[in-house]
Amino acid sequence: MSILSRTWTSSHPPTAPKSTNPPPVRFGILGAANIAPSALILPARSCPEAEVTVVGARSLEKAQEFAKKNGVAKAVQGYEAVLSDPEVDAVYNPLPNGLHYEWTMKALQAGKHVLLEKPATNTAAESERIFALAKEKNLVVLEAFHYQFHPSAQRLKEIINSGELGGVQKITATLTAPGGFIKPDDIRFQYALGGGSTMDPGCYLTSMSRFVTGREPDSVLSASPVFQNKEQEPQIDRKMEFTLSFPALPAEVEGPTADCLCDLSTPWWGPFGLIPPMPDMSVRVQCERGEATLSNFVMPSFFHGITVSGPAGSRTERVYGWGKEGVEKGWKGESWWTTYRYQLQAFVDKVQGRVPQHWISGEDTVGNMRCVDMVYEKSGLGVRPESAFKL
Numbered sequence: 001m002s003i004l005s006r007t008w009t010s011s012h013p014p015t016a017p018k019s020t021n022p023p024p025v026r027f028g029i030l031g032a033a034n035i036a037p038s039a040l041i042l043p044a045r046s047c048p049e050a051e052v053t054v055v056g057a058r059s060l061e062k063a064q065e066f067a068k069k070n071g072v073a074k075a076v077q078g079y080e081a082v083l084s085d086p087e088v089d090a091v092y093n094p095l096p097n098g099l100h101y102e103w104t105m106k107a108l109q110a111g112k113h114v115l116l117e118k119p120a121t122n123t124a125a126e127s128e129r130i131f132a133l134a135k136e137k138n139l140v141v142l143e144a145f146h147y148q149f150h151p152s153a154q155r156l157k158e159i160i161n162s163g164e165l166g167g168v169q170k171i172t173a174t175l176t177a178p179g180g181f182i183k184p185d186d187i188r189f190q191y192a193l194g195g196g197s198t199m200d201p202g203c204y205l206t207s208m209s210r211f212v213t214g215r216e217p218d219s220v221l222s223a224s225p226v227f228q229n230k231e232q233e234p235q236i237d238r239k240m241e242f243t244l245s246f247p248a249l250p251a252e253v254e255g256p257t258a259d260c261l262c263d264l265s266t267p268w269w270g271p272f273g274l275i276p277p278m279p280d281m282s283v284r285v286q287c288e289r290g291e292a293t294l295s296n297f298v299m300p301s302f303f304h305g306i307t308v309s310g311p312a313g314s315r316t317e318r319v320y321g322w323g324k325e326g327v328e329k330g331w332k333g334e335s336w337w338t339t340y341r342y343q344l345q346a347f348v349d350k351v352q353g354r355v356p357q358h359w360i361s362g363e364d365t366v367g368n369m370r371c372v373d374m375v376y377e378k379s380g381l382g383v384r385p386e387s388a389f390k391l
């Protein structure tokens, strides 16, 4: 499929008839968030096992406008109304990071499964409490690290795990966005709402570094913030450069390191700042006998490449679906499926008792939040504020 038809089909997916036995998982959305159409509403359209039944927003008018625009049948005022809706089996929580904990805990108390936006919470301790409650209630919670569900990220990990390139020595992970797209009053720049560059693009880099190494970092060697507006928000990083250090395996002399760079607003350059910087969403894995780089790991369904150079020479792989082996295993997917569509399939499979193709466990989520906490502690900015919500 060409890039044009792939992009067109992912943004205009076919409408699948809904399953009857079992019936689809019915989703309620908390907030008329910008990300909700891409992350859930469009993916649900082509997913027989998912249906979006209701959206709730702080103002009823906003919820109604969002519902009309996105084809959601019901709009309600407030998030409690979503949680008490008997036509909701699972909640999608794309609230500001600082509200993830409170509303995920309330959703679990209300007996709903939760698809929870990244980063799961403000602190590792909050994530631990969420997964303890989910276990007690026998409910599913998934932190929406959508990139991991796409075949391209899994192929990168498979190449590393195959041993073709030898042990991992150094990771370079970057996620930057050109300045001007994220406005100064965005949730990402508000400490009280769990903002910060490390919380937003940065949490992908901690996640990706841990995903590729399969290890938890034992320390953060350095973490240098650039502030968005130091006077107004002295704990908000617009940009963070940090280096993680991972423990060595028994056969290794030294463990790998990960150099990470996240920036919510990369300055434009050239004469009078007229030239926008290209977004960088790449991960490079340098190993004993070669290296592999995955470009655009956040939106790979649009376009990506895995460039591998090692003892067998150099090659570029593009992975838009499962290979023969995956298809034989019954894994679902189409070349136009976005990361979010793959993620939704895994979520509904888990909720309906099937084995998902991939999963992110509670331990994994807690490990990632611990890593984000460690970066903030090393930077001197301090971890994000714990929620005042008590169960």
Ligand SMILES: NC(=O)C1=CN([C@@H]2O[C@H](COP(=O)(O)OP(=O)(O)OC[C@H]3O[C@@H](n4cnc5c(N)ncnc54)[C@H](OP(=O)(O)O)[C@@H]3O)[C@@H](O)[C@H]2O)C=CC1
Pocket: 030, 031, 032, 033, 034, 035, 036, 039, 056, 057, 058, 059, 062, 094, 095, 096, 097, 099, 117, 118, 119, 144, 146, 187, 193, 200
């Ligand atoms: N997986 C991915 O690719 C992406 C994930 N995200 C994550 O999704 C979440 C939302 O991001 P995004 O959609 O960009 O954010 P938005 O600002 O568009 O949405 C946040 C929603 O939170 C609600 N809200 C509740 N309280 C507040 C408050 N005090 N201030 C502001 N908003 C409030 C608003 O809902 P209401 O409608 O009720 O007013 C709003 O719609 C974040 O956790 C972010 O990290 C974001 C982008 C991409």
Ligand SMILES: O=C1OC[C@@H](O)[C@H](O)[C@H]1O
Pocket: 176, 177, 200, 201, 298
């Ligand atoms: O989840 C996200 O994906 C890409 C980022 O640039 C964005 O700010 C973030 O919220």
